[in-house]
Amino acid sequence: MIVAGIDIGSRASKAVVIKDGALLSTHIGDTGPESVKTSFATMDATLRGTGLTLKDVDYTVATGYGRVLVPFARENVSEISCHARGINWYFPSVRTILDMGGQDCKAIKVDDRGRVTNFVMNDKCAGGTGRFLEMIAEVLNVPLTGIGDLALQSNGAIPFNTICAVFAKSEAIAYLRKGVAKKDILAGLNDAISTRCFNLLKRVKIEADFSISGGIAKNRGMVAKITGKVGLKPLLCEDPQLAGAIGAALFARDRCLGEKSSEMSRAQYGYSDGTGDYFITVDNGACDGCGKCVISCPAHVFELVGNGSSESKAAVKDSCRKKLALVCPGFTSCSHSHASNCHSVCGKGALSHSW
Numbered sequence: 001m002i003v004a005g006i007d008i009g010s011r012a013s014k015a016v017v018i019k020d021g022a023l024l025s026t027h028i029g030d031t032g033p034e035s036v037k038t039s040f041a042t043m044d045a046t047l048r049g050t051g052l053t054l055k056d057v058d059y060t061v062a063t064g065y066g067r068v069l070v071p072f073a074r075e076n077v078s079e080i081s082c083h084a085r086g087i088n089w090y091f092p093s094v095r096t097i098l099d100m101g102g103q104d105c106k107a108i109k110v111d112d113r114g115r116v117t118n119f120v121m122n123d124k125c126a127g128g129t130g131r132f133l134e135m136i137a138e139v140l141n142v143p144l145t146g147i148g149d150l151a152l153q154s155n156g157a158i159p160f161n162t163i164c165a166v167f168a169k170s171e172a173i174a175y176l177r178k179g180v181a182k183k184d185i186l187a188g189l190n191d192a193i194s195t196r197c198f199n200l201l202k203r204v205k206i207e208a209d210f211s212i213s214g215g216i217a218k219n220r221g222m223v224a225k226i227t228g229k230v231g232l233k234p235l236l237c238e239d240p241q242l243a244g245a246i247g248a249a250l251f252a253r254d255r256c257l258g259e260k261s262s263e264m265s266r267a268q269y270g271y272s273d274g275t276g277d278y279f280i281t282v283d284n285g286a287c288d289g290c291g292k293c294v295i296s297c298p299a300h301v302f303e304l305v306g307n308g309s310s311e312s313k314a315a316v317k318d319s320c321r322k323k324l325a326l327v328c329p330g331f332t333s334c335s336h337s338h339a340s341n342c343h344s345v346c347g348k349g350a351l352s353h354s355w
């Protein structure tokens with residue numbers, strides 16, 4: 001059986017081919033402006049040298065930011081489920097995962113089969129993401145691949161007041177002009193980012209074993225800072241950037257074997273900022289996909305999502321996640337003006353607000 005997983009991320013595209021349960025080939029490349037072209041180029045590169053063509057692949061699952069734009073994928077699965085599954089393939093003992101991607105950061109709790117039991121995503125701003133580190137590397141004129149090791153040489157991390165992408169860039173430039181060493185600036189930024197990651201992880205309750213996935217897991221300076229904050233040494237797979245694509249390929253294998261996929265049981269959508277925590281939690285175990293919250297919400301916050309092989313569940317729309325507190329006043333305030341709201345119509349008690 002030959003299956004493939006492809007992960008079209010915002011910065012990098014990754015694919016893997018699994019043949020008879022073993023990893024046959026992998027590829028990591030840049031995501032171009034057109035996801036469809038990127039998906040074909042990524043898959044071509046992955047199959048090169050294997051003697052296989054796309055027609056030989058029994059089933060392909062796509063994940064990541066551009067997962068709906070992979071024409072040859074039979075199905076798409078969220079990157080959260082795929083990262084959880086991919087990490088579980090390497091380390092079944094892992095219960096907490098930090099996924100640091102190109103443009104967002106997620107804390108994920110998993111069970112012994114790699115099923116997501118809880119997750120929280122912070123994608124309000126680019127601070128602390130791969131894109132942010134690229135920008136800082138550019139400002140400091142240091143190769144992206146070298147920033148982790150350079151930060152490790154620091155003996156005096158410079159404190160950063162913010163990791164807002166815009167302000168941190170200005171702060172980094174100001175420190176550079178004052179003659180502060182690049183290694184100390186980088187160590188300070190890693191410190192600030194790791195604090196933010198730690199706060200995210202605390203929302204899902206950190207439990208051993210712990211792992212980090214995504215491209216930033218290759219940054220040794222960042223991993224060292226996160227290890228210090230969390231107090232657990234992360235288990236790192238051979239290439240943490242491939243975890244999502246491997247998970248997608250494992251879902252593809254499940255489909256070929258006729259097995260039902262693992263689903264998320266609890267999802268938290270939103271962010272924390274200086275004014276508070278703004279998360280809407282959907283208990284997927286309780287949600288029956290009735291859609292009443294979608295109809296009742298005056299702010300059109302919800303949609304129903306499903307991956308074709310499972311029943312639909314309520315989710316907060318992508319377009320609302322970065323501005324939740326602006327579109328939704330919170331349950332208490334909303335119920336003063338709208339007697340029929342997401343909580344009152346949900347007979348399953350599947351929704352909660354953190355503000």
Ligand code: SF4
Pocket residue numbers: 282286287288289290291292293294313314345346347348349350351
């Ligand atoms: S109203 Fe409740 S049960 Fe129905 S889709 Fe929304 S969250 Fe799920």
Ligand code: SF4
Pocket residue numbers: 296297298299300301327328329330331334335338340341342343
């Ligand atoms: S509290 Fe009101 S505005 Fe907020 S999600 Fe629920 S129904 Fe929509």
